[in-house]
Amino acid sequence: MSEKASVIFPKMALIGIGLIGSSIARAARKHGLVEQIVCSARTHDTRRVAQELKLVDQAFEQAIDAVKDADLVILCTPLGTYSKLAEEIAPHLKKGALLTDVGSVKQMVVDAIEPHIPDGVDFVAAHPVAGSEKSGPAAGYADLFRNRWLIITPSAKSTDAAIDKLSRFWSEMGSNVERMDPAHHDLVLAITSHVPHLIAYNIVGTADELSEVTRSEVIKYSAGGFRDFTRIAASDPTMWRDVFLNNKDAVLEMLGRFTEDLTALQRAIRRDDGDTLFEVFTRTRAIRRQIIDAGQETAEPDFGRAATHEDE
Amino acid sequence: MSEKASVIFPKMALIGIGLIGSSIARAARKHGLVEQIVCSARTHDTRRVAQELKLVDQAFEQAIDAVKDADLVILCTPLGTYSKLAEEIAPHLKKGALLTDVGSVKQMVVDAIEPHIPDGVDFVAAHPVAGSEKSGPAAGYADLFRNRWLIITPSAKSTDAAIDKLSRFWSEMGSNVERMDPAHHDLVLAITSHVPHLIAYNIVGTADELSEVTRSEVIKYSAGGFRDFTRIAASDPTMWRDVFLNNKDAVLEMLGRFTEDLTALQRAIRRDDGDTLFEVFTRTRAIRRQIIDAGQETAEPDFGRAATHEDE
Numbered sequence: 001m002s003e004k005a006s007v008i009f010p011k012m013a014l015i016g017i018g019l020i021g022s023s024i025a026r027a028a029r030k031h032g033l034v035e036q037i038v039c040s041a042r043t044h045d046t047r048r049v050a051q052e053l054k055l056v057d058q059a060f061e062q063a064i065d066a067v068k069d070a071d072l073v074i075l076c077t078p079l080g081t082y083s084k085l086a087e088e089i090a091p092h093l094k095k096g097a098l099l100t101d102v103g104s105v106k107q108m109v110v111d112a113i114e115p116h117i118p119d120g121v122d123f124v125a126a127h128p129v130a131g132s133e134k135s136g137p138a139a140g141y142a143d144l145f146r147n148r149w150l151i152i153t154p155s156a157k158s159t160d161a162a163i164d165k166l167s168r169f170w171s172e173m174g175s176n177v178e179r180m181d182p183a184h185h186d187l188v189l190a191i192t193s194h195v196p197h198l199i200a201y202n203i204v205g206t207a208d209e210l211s212e213v214t215r216s217e218v219i220k221y222s223a224g225g226f227r228d229f230t231r232i233a234a235s236d237p238t239m240w241r242d243v244f245l246n247n248k249d250a251v252l253e254m255l256g257r258f259t260e261d262l263t264a265l266q267r268a269i270r271r272d273d274g275d276t277l278f279e280v281f282t283r284t285r286a287i288r289r290q291i292i293d294a295g296q297e298t299a300e301p302d303f304g305r306a307a308t309h310e311d312e
Numbered sequence: 313m314s315e316k317a318s319v320i321f322p323k324m325a326l327i328g329i330g331l332i333g334s335s336i337a338r339a340a341r342k343h344g345l346v347e348q349i350v351c352s353a354r355t356h357d358t359r360r361v362a363q364e365l366k367l368v369d370q371a372f373e374q375a376i377d378a379v380k381d382a383d384l385v386i387l388c389t390p391l392g393t394y395s396k397l398a399e400e401i402a403p404h405l406k407k408g409a410l411l412t413d414v415g416s417v418k419q420m421v422v423d424a425i426e427p428h429i430p431d432g433v434d435f436v437a438a439h440p441v442a443g444s445e446k447s448g449p450a451a452g453y454a455d456l457f458r459n460r461w462l463i464i465t466p467s468a469k470s471t472d473a474a475i476d477k478l479s480r481f482w483s484e485m486g487s488n489v490e491r492m493d494p495a496h497h498d499l500v501l502a503i504t505s506h507v508p509h510l511i512a513y514n515i516v517g518t519a520d521e522l523s524e525v526t527r528s529e530v531i532k533y534s535a536g537g538f539r540d541f542t543r544i545a546a547s548d549p550t551m552w553r554d555v556f557l558n559n560k561d562a563v564l565e566m567l568g569r570f571t572e573d574l575t576a577l578q579r580a581i582r583r584d585d586g587d588t589l590f591e592v593f594t595r596t597r598a599i600r601r602q603i604i605d606a607g608q609e610t611a612e613p614d615f616g617r618a619a620t621h622e623d624e
C-alpha cells in the first residue's frame with residue numbers, strides 16, 4: 001500500500017456515512033485514490049458532522065443528488081435500504097460508473113440490486129470484514145481496513161475490469177482482497193460473524209432480565225468473561241437487525257448447529273461428564289493460536305486491554 | 313494501595329502456582345505483604361519455572377511440605393483437587409494459620425473444605441474476579457488484581473479477624489473487596505463468567521466442526537466477531553471443566569434462560585420480526601456503557617487492540 005497511489009475514481013459518492021462510510025472517506029483521501037468525495041445522509045446531524053470533519057466535499061440529503069457524475073458509488077447504509085435505494089439511484093448513475101456496497105450479507109444484495117442496474121453501469125458487491133462497536137461518522141478511521149479482508153462476490157453485472165478496479169481501490173486502503181460466491185460468503189459470515197453477534201446480544205439480554213442477580217452485580221463482576229460479549233452487543237442495532245433479516249437461512253442453519261452442540265455440553269454438565277467438557281475445551285484452544293498466527297488478532301493477554309483501562 | 317505496606321503474613325504457601333498463584337506471589341512481594349513465599353506444584357517443570365523466575369523461596373512437590381509453618385495458605389489449583397488437598401494438608405496446618413482459596417465457585421468449596429478444618433485454623437473462601445486466557449506461572453503479573461473485585465464468601469469457620477486480615481491482604485494488592493453469600497456468588501458468577509465461557513467454548517467448537525466452511529475460512533474472517541470468543545475459549549481446560557462440574561445447578565439454571573431467550577430471537581428471525589430484534593439489540597447497548605463507566609472495561613473501540621496487532 002502506498003501513500004502516493006494515483007487516482008482510481010475521480011469522484012466518489014458515499015450513500016450513508018457512518019463508521020464504514022467515513023472510514024472509506026478517510027482512507028481513500030489518505031491514499032490519494034479519489035479527487036472528490038460527496039455523500040448523502042438522511043439526517044442533518046450526520047451531514048453536518050461529515051462536513052465539519054472535512055470527510056466530504058459536499059453532503060446531500062438525497063442519494064440521487066450524490067450519485068450525479070460519480071465514478072464510484074458505495075452503498076454504506078443498512079441492508080434494509082438497498083433495494084429501494086438501488087431503484088431510486090439507478091436512472092441517475094453515469095455511464096461507466098461502478099456501483100458497489102459494504103453490506104455484511106451478499107446473496108440478498110445481489111438479488112436486490114442487480115435487477116435495477118442499467119446497461120453501461122457495473123455492479124460489484126463487496127464486504128470489508130472490519131468494523132468496531134462504535135457507529136457514526138466520527139467513529140471512523142483511515143486504518144480500519146488495514147490488514148483486514150475485503151470479500152468481493154462477483155455477479156452477472158460485474159465485469160472483470162470493474163472487479164480489478166475495485167480490488168485495487170481496496171488493496172490501496174490496506175485490505176487483502178478475496179473473491180467468493182455470494183451464497184458461500186453468507187454461510188462463512190453466518191458462523192464467523194452473524195451467529196457470534198446474535199449470541200452476544202442474547203447473553204447480554206439474558207443477564208439484563210434476571211431478578212436474582214442485579215444489574216449492578218452483572219456490571220461489577222463482568223470482568224469474569226461477560227464484558228467480552230458486551231462489546232459486540234453494543235454494535236449498531238439497525239445494521240444488525242437487517243443482517244439477520246437478510247441472511248435468515250444461513251443464520252438459522254448455523255444457529256441450529258450451535259444449539260445442538262450447546263445441548264450436548266449441557267448434557268455433559270448434568271451428567272458430570274468431565275471428559276467431554278475437557279475434550280471440547282482443549283480443542284478450542286488451538287484455534288485462537290491460529291487466528292493470532294494469521295495476523296487477525298493480537299497475542300496480548302486480555303486483548304492487551306489491561307494496559308489501557310487500569311486507571312479508569 | 314501502598315508500595316510499603318507492612319507484612320501481613322510472614323510465611324505464605326501457594327498450593328499450585330499457575331496464572332493466579334504466580335500473580336499473587338508477584339503482587340504480595342511487590343507490596344511487601346509477606347516475608348517468605350513457598351509453593352507446591354505437581355510437575356517438575358512448574359517448580360523449575362517458579363524458582364527460575366524467583367517467584368518463591370522454595371518449591372515443593374507435596375502440599376504438606378509447603379504448608380508447614382505457613383501463616384497463609386492459598387489453594388490455587390483446579391477446584392476438583394480441593395477436597396482431597398484439604399483433607400491431606402489439614403493435620404499439617406499451623407495453629408493460627410489462615411486457609412483460603414481462589415476458586416471460581418464458592419458453595420462447593422465451603423462444603424468440600426470446612427469439614428476438614430481443625431480447631432485453631434481459620435478458613436475464608438475467596439475469589440479474585442480477574443484472569444486472562446493465558447495459564448502457567450510465567451503468565452502471571454503483579455497488577456492482575458488491580459481495580460478488580462475480590463469476593464469473600466464467609467462461612468462457619470471464618471472469624472471476623474481472619475476475614476479482616478485477608479481483606480487487607482487483597483486490598484493491598486489493589487483489589488476491591490466485597491463479601492457475599494457463597495450460593496449467591498455462584499449464581500452471579502454463573503451469568504457473568506461461567507455461561508459466557510461455556511457459550512464461547514461452544515461457538516468455537518461448532519465452527520471447528522463445519523464441513524461447508526473450512527477452518528482456514530473461519531480463521532481468515534474471524535475479525536467479524538468470532539475472534540472475540542476465541543479469547544475466553546482459550547482458557548485453561550482443566551480449570552473450566554472443574555468450574556462446570558462444581559457449579560452445576562447455577563450454570564444449568566442460567567443456561568436454561570439463555571437458551572429460552574435465544575429461541576425467542578431465533579423465532580423472531582424466522583418470522584421476519586425486525587421489531588423484536590431491534591428492541592433487544594438496543595437494550596443491550598446500554599449495558600456496555602455502564603461497564604465502562606464502572607471502570608471494568610476499556611472505552612477504546614475494539615478493546616483498543618487495533619493499535620497492537622496492525623503489523624503482526
